[in-house]
Amino acid sequence: MTKPSTICVLASASPARATTLRNAGIEPLIRVSAADEAAVLAAFDDRDGLQTQGKVHALARVKAEAVIPTLTVAELEDFAGQHGFDSAKAAIVVACDSMLEVNGELVGKPHSPARARERIRALSGQTVTLHTGHAVSLVRVKGETVSVEATRVKAVATDVHFTELTNAEIDAYIDTGEPLEVAGAFTIDGLGGPFIAGVTGDPHSVVGISLPLVRSIATELGVFWPSLWNRL
Amino acid sequence: MTKPSTICVLASASPARATTLRNAGIEPLIRVSAADEAAVLAAFDDRDGLQTQGKVHALARVKAEAVIPTLTVAELEDFAGQHGFDSAKAAIVVACDSMLEVNGELVGKPHSPARARERIRALSGQTVTLHTGHAVSLVRVKGETVSVEATRVKAVATDVHFTELTNAEIDAYIDTGEPLEVAGAFTIDGLGGPFIAGVTGDPHSVVGISLPLVRSIATELGVFWPSLWNRL
Numbered sequence: 001m002t003k004p005s006t007i008c009v010l011a012s013a014s015p016a017r018a019t020t021l022r023n024a025g026i027e028p029l030i031r032v033s034a035a036d037e038a039a040v041l042a043a044f045d046d047r048d049g050l051q052t053q054g055k056v057h058a059l060a061r062v063k064a065e066a067v068i069p070t071l072t073v074a075e076l077e078d079f080a081g082q083h084g085f086d087s088a089k090a091a092i093v094v095a096c097d098s099m100l101e102v103n104g105e106l107v108g109k110p111h112s113p114a115r116a117r118e119r120i121r122a123l124s125g126q127t128v129t130l131h132t133g134h135a136v137s138l139v140r141v142k143g144e145t146v147s148v149e150a151t152r153v154k155a156v157a158t159d160v161h162f163t164e165l166t167n168a169e170i171d172a173y174i175d176t177g178e179p180l181e182v183a184g185a186f187t188i189d190g191l192g193g194p195f196i197a198g199v200t201g202d203p204h205s206v207v208g209i210s211l212p213l214v215r216s217i218a219t220e221l222g223v224f225w226p227s228l229w230n231r232l
Numbered sequence: 233m234t235k236p237s238t239i240c241v242l243a244s245a246s247p248a249r250a251t252t253l254r255n256a257g258i259e260p261l262i263r264v265s266a267a268d269e270a271a272v273l274a275a276f277d278d279r280d281g282l283q284t285q286g287k288v289h290a291l292a293r294v295k296a297e298a299v300i301p302t303l304t305v306a307e308l309e310d311f312a313g314q315h316g317f318d319s320a321k322a323a324i325v326v327a328c329d330s331m332l333e334v335n336g337e338l339v340g341k342p343h344s345p346a347r348a349r350e351r352i353r354a355l356s357g358q359t360v361t362l363h364t365g366h367a368v369s370l371v372r373v374k375g376e377t378v379s380v381e382a383t384r385v386k387a388v389a390t391d392v393h394f395t396e397l398t399n400a401e402i403d404a405y406i407d408t409g410e411p412l413e414v415a416g417a418f419t420i421d422g423l424g425g426p427f428i429a430g431v432t433g434d435p436h437s438v439v440g441i442s443l444p445l446v447r448s449i450a451t452e453l454g455v456f457w458p459s460l461w462n463r464l
Contacts, residue, residue: 168456169456169458172456172458188435189255196444199430200431215427216395
């Protein structure tokens with residue numbers, strides 16, 4: 001078995017994204033940094049349409065850019081030592097942003113049961129599109145500095161087909177609290193799974209991180225995907 | 233929050249199926265019983281074509297039928313007591329069988345690295361179809377007996393689109409051992425996830441159990457889906 005040699009830094013607080021990486025053999029170094037998302041979105045003029053792909057692109061990029069300057073050689077070396085690496089010479093920084101498009105509107109977290117009910121009723125029996133932007137940067141440790149070698153930003157759109165939910169099912173789902181704090185008021189990897197008839201596209205992107213897209217960008221940046229496996 | 237009132241019995245030893253149910257809020261009572269799968273398959277004449285749907289149907293049914301007579305009132309009551317139920321009056325028994333069709337051939341577990349390599353090379357860049365049969369029975373506890381009220385059997389076909397893998401990635405993947413003992417020599421919920429560009433259909437069925445199909449059958453049998461939630 002080859003030893004891991006590339007650290008994966010996940011620039012996201014989402015437990016679902018971290019779990020998705022872990023299930024794929026990658027324990028990430030999680031680093032969340034405050035990006036000014038409002039400022040990024042203010043640069044878009046909604047009279048030009050939703051521009052969803054542009055928004056998730058820009059937000060993913062700003063999240064990666066906020067995290068990279070905070071990385072230190074010492075913590076990368078610590079992480080490498082704890083997770084079976086021989087050294088900490090290279091890392092990828094992965095940032096994501098997801099937005100759900102429902103009937104030509106962008107939909108975020110519902111926060112309240114009333115809004116969640118309204119949202120889920122609108123999803124029932126429909127096909128909606130989840131857009132997820134990904135920024136992947138290759139960083140290298142040279143001596144005492146961490147420097148960025150390259151960044152690629154790509155977005156993916158996945159259609160999600162909902163079953164019809166009864167009002168009693170919607171009420172029971174909302175009672176669990178799960179839909180309140182997730183974008184679009186549903187999860188595919190939680191209690192919401194049985195309410196999704198299917199997807200067209202990458203199911204992991206619906207959870208929040210497209211594994212095949214991250215692999216494809218990492219490969220473009222010269223990273224051998226299995227060099228990220230640090231939890232086999 | 234409503235209390236759970238329907239037990240889910242999973243007639244499968246697959247850890248991936250159990251995890252899929254757990255993530256969807258259902259801790260199953262796992263009961264595996266020896267069904268004579270060879271005898272079931274012997275009844276099919278391959279000169280009539282692959283008959284994949286018929287085979288996964290028949291295997292799912294025979295697995296459910298093998299498990300049901302082994303269920304006792306005492307164990308259902310024990311399980312109900314341990315998992316927050318008020319009583320153990322009803323249960324669904326869920327059995328599944330998955331088969332992968334690649335270029336007009338049915339493909340099982342590779343067992344050896346050499347066969348896994350050959351299989352994964354054949355998957356690289358291709359779209360293949362995973363068939364999963366589901367048998368769902370509604371059973372009721374009346375006094376000292378467990379009786380079957382109804383059984384429905386349905387199959388689902390999901391297209392899985394593979395990325396192209398390099399030989400070095402295939403070798404590294406096989407070195408982990410993961411593909412050797414899984415049907416079709418890949419997982420979507422493990423290290424194989426980044427090698428799958430996307431699916432058309434229910435991604436959970438690719439893991440081995442279609443949550444929306446089980447919900448739909450359970451509903452047909454009169455079971456309110458949230459009544460199965462025993463691990464919120």
